[in-house]
Amino acid sequence: APQPRSTVNIIDLNSSASSLQSALSRNSYEYIIVGGGTAGLATASRLAQGTKKKSVLVIEAGGSGVGDDIVTIPKNSFSFLGTDRDWFFEIAPQEHAANQTINLSQGKILGGGSAVNGLVYVRPSKADIDALELLGSDGWNWDNLYPVMKQAENINSPTDEQVSEYDIGLTTSSLGSGGPLQLSFPDYIPLQHQKLIAAGVELGHTLNEDSYGGNNVGTHYSLSTETPSSAGATRETSEFAYLDTLFSSKLTTLIHATATKVNFKKTKNGQAATSVSLKGPDGKTYTAKVASGGEVILAAGVVRTPQLLELSGIGQSDRLTALGIKPIIDLPGVGENYEDHTLTLLTYALKDDVLSFDALGYNATLAAEQTALYKTKAEGWLTFAQAVTDFEPIQKMFGAEDLAKAEELLSTKPDSIPQDQFDIIKSNILNGEAQAEYIFFNSFSAGNTKEANTSYISLAITHVHPLSRGSIHITSTDIDVHPLINPNMLESEWDLWFLAKATEYGRKIMQTEAMKEILAEGEAYPGLDVVTNEDQWIQFAKENVNSGYHSVGSASMLPREKNGVVDNKLKVYGTTNLRVVDLSAMPQLVSAHTQPVAYLFGEMGAKILLEAEK
Numbered sequence: 001a002p003q004p005r006s007t008v009n010i011i012d013l014n015s016s017a018s019s020l021q022s023a024l025s026r027n028s029y030e031y032i033i034v035g036g037g038t039a040g041l042a043t044a045s046r047l048a049q050g051t052k053k054k055s056v057l058v059i060e061a062g063g064s065g066v067g068d069d070i071v072t073i074p075k076n077s078f079s080f081l082g083t084d085r086d087w088f089f090e091i092a093p094q095e096h097a098a099n100q101t102i103n104l105s106q107g108k109i110l111g112g113g114s115a116v117n118g119l120v121y122v123r124p125s126k127a128d129i130d131a132l133e134l135l136g137s138d139g140w141n142w143d144n145l146y147p148v149m150k151q152a153e154n155i156n157s158p159t160d161e162q163v164s165e166y167d168i169g170l171t172t173s174s175l176g177s178g179g180p181l182q183l184s185f186p187d188y189i190p191l192q193h194q195k196l197i198a199a200g201v202e203l204g205h206t207l208n209e210d211s212y213g214g215n216n217v218g219t220h221y222s223l224s225t226e227t228p229s230s231a232g233a234t235r236e237t238s239e240f241a242y243l244d245t246l247f248s249s250k251l252t253t254l255i256h257a258t259a260t261k262v263n264f265k266k267t268k269n270g271q272a273a274t275s276v277s278l279k280g281p282d283g284k285t286y287t288a289k290v291a292s293g294g295e296v297i298l299a300a301g302v303v304r305t306p307q308l309l310e311l312s313g314i315g316q317s318d319r320l321t322a323l324g325i326k327p328i329i330d331l332p333g334v335g336e337n338y339e340d341h342t343l344t345l346l347t348y349a350l351k352d353d354v355l356s357f358d359a360l361g362y363n364a365t366l367a368a369e370q371t372a373l374y375k376t377k378a379e380g381w382l383t384f385a386q387a388v389t390d391f392e393p394i395q396k397m398f399g400a401e402d403l404a405k406a407e408e409l410l411s412t413k414p415d416s417i418p419q420d421q422f423d424i425i426k427s428n429i430l431n432g433e434a435q436a437e438y439i440f441f442n443s444f445s446a447g448n449t450k451e452a453n454t455s456y457i458s459l460a461i462t463h464v465h466p467l468s469r470g471s472i473h474i475t476s477t478d479i480d481v482h483p484l485i486n487p488n489m490l491e492s493e494w495d496l497w498f499l500a501k502a503t504e505y506g507r508k509i510m511q512t513e514a515m516k517e518i519l520a521e522g523e524a525y526p527g528l529d530v531v532t533n534e535d536q537w538i539q540f541a542k543e544n545v546n547s548g549y550h551s552v553g554s555a556s557m558l559p560r561e562k563n564g565v566v567d568n569k570l571k572v573y574g575t576t577n578l579r580v581v582d583l584s585a586m587p588q589l590v591s592a593h594t595q596p597v598a599y600l601f602g603e604m605g606a607k608i609l610l611e612a613e614k
């Protein structure tokens with residue numbers, strides 16, 4: 001059960017900066033975790049519970065999500081955009097995508113991405129996980145990591161009512177039980193989302209009721225990171241799941257505290273982290289000291305972990321020197337090998353009697369009813385964020401001509417991807433692993449022809465294994481200046497063509513008999529007569545590509561000679577005691593949403609550190 005907040009040791013620098021100053025000057029910490037996000041809090045809580053040492057400190061730039069409706073109500077996912085829980089990142093103009101600049105909001109809050117994301121909880125495939133070992137990280141394979149993924153989880157099986165109302169099938173034994181992270185199905189699943197399963201089946205997709213066991217291909221109901229209605233139907237974040245349940249008095253968490261640099265001393269075994277500099281809301285700099293034998297663990301996310309490494313003198317020496325930073329470790333991989341899922345959206349109006357979240361905006365009675373239902377019984381529309389996903393391989397999506405074209409495009413390695421990553425992805429594509437994901441956003445989410453009093457739905461089409469690789473680098477020594485974020489979207493010809501074809505296939509899904517039962521005539525965006533041939537779909541993909549908010553790779557776990565930044569113990573090359581546990585260490589994207597991988601890395605970080613104590 002969650003601990004009462006008064007027992008969880010959180011120091012808010014907004015209100016207690018002066019007491020912190022004295023606490024930090026008196027104490028040093030065996031483990032300092034920079035970033036209290038998805039992976040960071042999993043590592044911190046597990047470490048604090050298991051360590052024989054005395055103290056664990058978390059430094060988080062944002063505040064707490066407790067009592068915050070934007071965080072806790074599942075329906076409000078994505079409502080953090082543009083609020084003070086948002087880092088406001090933006091991707092640099094994308095040369096291969098019509099020079100678009102693209103939003104890359106990320107959570108600036110305890111829980112990080114887990115506090116603001118779409119709540120989708122889906123498992124990567126066995127092949128995605130085995131790729132880690134193939135890329136050079138011994139021991140990082142499905143057989144070893146599947147139990148670690150399960151250790152994070154507590155599956156709440158669908159209730160009898162949910163099974164009978166929605167026909168939910170799920171192999172629950174493929175999920176963990178007894179872990180801190182509550183997973184469940186929302187009380188309410190809109191009809192249009194249910195139809196996505198029927199549409200897939202109509203097109204010959206596999207109905208996969210065991211998508212958590214290593215094979216994720218097919219259409220299925222998928223779990224959300226939320227508690228069941230019987231426990232309030234609130235979002236699970238790493239704050240609520242880990243910090244509030246795996247209680248340890250050894251753990252101190254600073255909020256509204258921004259780490260600015262890790263400081264080192266040279267030893268015969270490499271650079272040793274001695275302290276972390278941080279900045280409070282008052283602009284003052286504080287120092288958190290690392291105790292003898294202690295470790296610093298970076299968990300600041302895919303954008304800000306490489307930023308901190310570079311600001312601390314670890315990265316491409318020339319780049320650092322040019323900015324006036326003294327390089328202490330020349331590590332060319334820092335900020336490289338970065339990628340994100342690419343995504344397009346198609347929008348459709350629903351028939352008059354089928355309603356989406358848009359109706360909450362034009363029907364005040366419905367909005368009031370649903371709010372009351374949620375507040376009193378934890379039921380109804382507000383419990384819902386997502387519940388259906390469909391992951392498809394090219395063999396299900398394409399006819400013979402397109403399959404031949406795919407083989408032809410894959411005969412040449414694109415420039416930015418290393419050969420071994422390319423070989424793995426290519427063989428997965430040809431072996432029938434999922435390459436495109438289809439989900440609905442339950443509202444008008446793209447286009448400019450929104451009619452009043454009309455409910456819409458948008459189909460999101462994601463390319464899950466892009467080949468293009470980009471980079472994230474600082475351009476300033478100021479922690480508050482965002483790094484230059486360039487995923488290099490659609491650089492590879494395969495990425496562009498596949499995203500275009502997968503989007504076109506999305507329209508096919510929307511033209512099934514199952515969809516005709518709920519959709520109004522036509523297509524609100526882009527329009528059935530606007531995009532009609534392959535060239536137009538390619539242009540559409542270029543001009544409309546979005547980020548899937550699933551960034552990885554900017555401080556990759558790879559061999560050093562392959563541009564790696566951390567080894568298979570998540571330790572930064574050239575250091576004795578600096579680790580990375582967030583998704584910057586994940587070297588390659590998966591055919592899944594990424595929070596389960598962040599929890600996996602968080603759990604692995606603690607496991608590795610606790611084993612090192614033995």
Ligand SMILES: Cc1cc2nc3c(=O)[nH]c(=O)nc-3n(C[C@H](O)[C@H](O)[C@H](O)COP(=O)(O)OP(=O)(O)OC[C@H]3O[C@@H](n4cnc5c(N)ncnc54)[C@H](O)[C@@H]3O)c2cc1C
Nearest residue numbers: 035037038039061112113117118119120259582583593595
């Ligand atoms: C809008 C959105 C929707 C998404 N939807 C889904 C979904 O439905 N399902 C899914 O599986 N995944 C989803 N994701 C992706 C998933 O949430 C992320 O991949 C995952 O949370 C990343 O975890 P992380 O630990 O690497 O980083 P984060 O969780 O982002 O944690 C980084 C933390 O570090 C803090 N921080 C950064 N810099 C500093 C600093 N200098 N000092 C102190 N603290 C710092 C940040 O505030 C943050 O709390 C979504 C992401 C977003 C942004």
